[in-house]
Amino acid sequence: MASVFGTAIKRREDPRLITGNGRYTDDVQLPGMLYAAILRSPHAHARIRGINVEKAKRHPGVVAVFTGRDVAGKVAPIPTAWLPPDSNIKTPAHPALAVDSVRYVGDGVAMVVAESRYVARDALELIEVDYEVLPAVVDPEKAMEKGAPAVHEEVPDNVAFHWQAGSDPASAFQDAEVVVRHRFRQQRLIPNAMEPRSAVAQYNAGSGEMTVWVTSQNPHIHRFLLSNILGIPEHKLRIVAVDVGGGFGSKIPCYADEALVALAAKELGRPVKWTEDRRENFLATSHGRDEVIYAELAGKRDGTMLGLRIRMVANMGAYLSTAAPGVPTILFGLITVGPYRIPRAHTEVYGVFTNTTPTDAYRGAGRPEATYVIERMTDLFAREIGMDVVEVRKKNLIPAEEFPYTTALGLQYDSGNYHGALQKALEMVHYEEFRKEQERLRTQGRYIGLGWSTYVEICGLGPSQIAGAVGFQGGLWESAAVRVHPGGKVTVFTGASPHGQGEETTFAQIVADRFGIPVEDVEVVHGDTDRIPMGWGTYGSRATPVGGSALAVAADRILEKARKIAAHMLEVSEEDVEFADGKFQVKGVPTRQVTFQNVVLQAHLAWNLPAGVEPGLEAQAFYDPVNFCYPFGAHACVVEVDVETGQIKVLRYVAVDDCGPVINPMIVEGQVHGGIVQGMGQALWEGAVYDEQGQLVTGSFMDYAMPKARFFPSFETAHTVTPAPHNPLGVKGIGETGTIAATPAVVNAVVDALAPFGVADLEMPLTPEKIWKITHGRDA
């Protein structure tokens, strides 16, 4: 039987999901269920002078109304679970419902629970809140200025934390022949998972058990946090998140809404459901990015990079969301040098409170920002010294023979062949021909451009010891349990929590490949804390490198035991048995063999097991990686700019990625495509805008431009394969690479196209009017 590892079998999730047979949280229907709706602040900053809920309570069909005061003693403040050390971090209390003050448009003020969703929504309009509107601040740099309104009284300067990494690169700057300085704006993005957030809670007063179905990327983290927030012991709290319709980071956090629904279910003795609408999703689900970055790159005229200094001001929004402080610090600040050999580097990050929706991880989380800055800086540096952008990259990329390579920021890049990926991309792009074509078209008044992004990503989070050292309030290992049934079918239980990435398929491939059985014989179970062993969920492109590795280890434990039984059955010693294609065979004697299924059956019958071998066939593994994974690659984007209107057309997109061995090429390609689309979304269209009063101006799909399929050409993808040396599968993450690489590739391409206009940089998103102003000599 040919190995199923490496084959593009179709995703087994899809028939279920595309025929409406998925089980999303909002699909949960329970007898006697009530519906909650949450009243959200219309003001970015205000004091609550009073709330009158009497009319809402009397509205027919309303069962209960809760205010901040009602829930204060019963629901603990929503915690922050990533506390970077030595950062003087401030975590002002984040009440589940506002008590005295609201701090962003969308902040929860009251909850109505009613017999129907419609009644609950109508009753929100009957709640009277007396607000004293206060001055608001939305820009993170303005929030740091003296005299800016304080988002939290106890943090008068609005600085939530101040974090640093690396050492002072002053000597590099002294030696430099060239220093390039630039300020970058990473605009705020709205994750917009297709499925809005939702929670259903059911409490059994008899047993004290609480079940919460919730849109989560990490059910055990939800259990961990909700247990503390609600005071329900872990063993009485079950979290279920089976089908989750995308998260992109926005379903990592533990939100107040989920805790409130659970409280209501307990207090009212009936199940309660809450599902946000799209407007709430825009306002009350975490946002991404929103940082200002000052970069300084020191180098020599021959193209050598010497030192990098980065200062970031990160907009954290009104509260520190669950994983938020880790994003601009660890996930950005440790990888600002990118794939380059930059001997000295320093990162400094200010996390700042503003009267905006809290930010948290958004696909790539920190690493897109780091890649953007270094890739833009590389182009600016090349421009400054008059060198080709590819030459500068070649000169500074860490050579393959220097791995493992420890960077100036302390990470050890485990493996890589950066020049190899770039070379492949260069061949696909036909670089020299492109430059000639570009020259030719310019003489006709047409402007095409090519942009590069050579990136390295840190993912596969990660060694738990490092998690602890960087303040992550949890472990980052992963679990797997493999249960082989008497007939040879297998159920796999994983602590990873797929929500669109297709691990029900790839994980089955890993196991089927190891056991030599049909992939249909393997079922993958995830997302239910009552069924799966403790795990830390899916984010940071960790599910396959960490969860998949746990699975490989558990599967190998099964094989180890099966081999013992097979040897016993074949009446030879273990060393004389080899396993291939699902069969145990006496070495050199092909006629003497037993199938995997046969051995499995004997393990369960236990009529004649070798001495000291227990019956059954089940194994569990807890896998803690020794290092992160470092996928890398080279992306190139070709655009044409219509200088008359400023419109940008993407003509080509070439992506060469290295995620180690590819388990399922179709799924990997899907991840790459989706990632590129999201990365380009930031470059060209997306951007959340607040007005001075803190109102979200881009509050719907009518104004917030999501990328659409028709905006893109067909992508050209390819791979190089450099296995990760430290995990049993050699795999690295692929879920975020596209988003990380694409944004600077696109911007570099547009800047390249507009070089004849003297353009050195453009602020994202590159909306046509900005371009038009430049090409028509108006100030952008």
Added chain:
Amino acid sequence: MIPASFAYERAQSVREAVELLESHQGEAKVLSGGHSLIPLLKLRLTSPTVLVDIGGIAELKGISAEGDRLVVGALTTHAEVAASPEVRRHLPLLAEAARQVGDLQVRNRGTVGGNIAHADPASDLPAVALALDAVITVEGPAGRSEVPVEDFILGPLLTALGGSDVVVSVAFPIPKGKWKGAYEKYPHPASGYAVAGVAAVIGVDDGGTIRDARVGITGVGDMPYRARDVEAALVGNPATEEVVRRAAERADAEGSFSGDLFASEDYRRHLSKVYTRRALMRSLP
């Protein structure tokens, strides 16, 4: 997104729809494809107490050539217009505009009557309707009447329709003689609506002189408009690229321009000229 509660009525005929609307005294709204009305309901920007669904009224559907005009029933969807052999043969620019409305779902649900009645200043069809001097047939309590589109669209989301009136059809006159037309659109990347949309028609005589020129512009401000300055600069002149180029520069001489987050007033003025030129170039016979 949950609308406030409303009652639902389904009319079997235009007459019944008018009577239902009348009996609810301005509290009722017509529901066609729902692609403009339902978003407004969900955002609670409007809360009629009754919706009168006209979706089942057969007489409001279909496209027919009647003499020198194409009559499009109010309930005809954008997708039907775009695919209609009749429209493609007689008025290809109308098919072109319909094909560019929103996305597939919107084209499959949204209707011509609803589009005109809603009078969104960024809708596509009004530009074509203006360029072709379309006439809207309206049925109200006092019977049927025909209203030229220029008298029908009065402002942003504002029309000559009374509270109990129903749009029955839109008649698009087919230009005579030798002519060509085109619709050029700059879609908003978020909504798909026109940031600028220009419908153009150029008719020439046997000598190649422009005898008829019509330009309808949408998306750039509060209201779609006829660019009569542009038309005047074309008529009587030879149908050449140079003439078009010069005429298109007058696209912003009329119309009320406005800006938003995506495109400023200045930029929209510029776009009106560029898209007018592009539409006219493709309309040169």
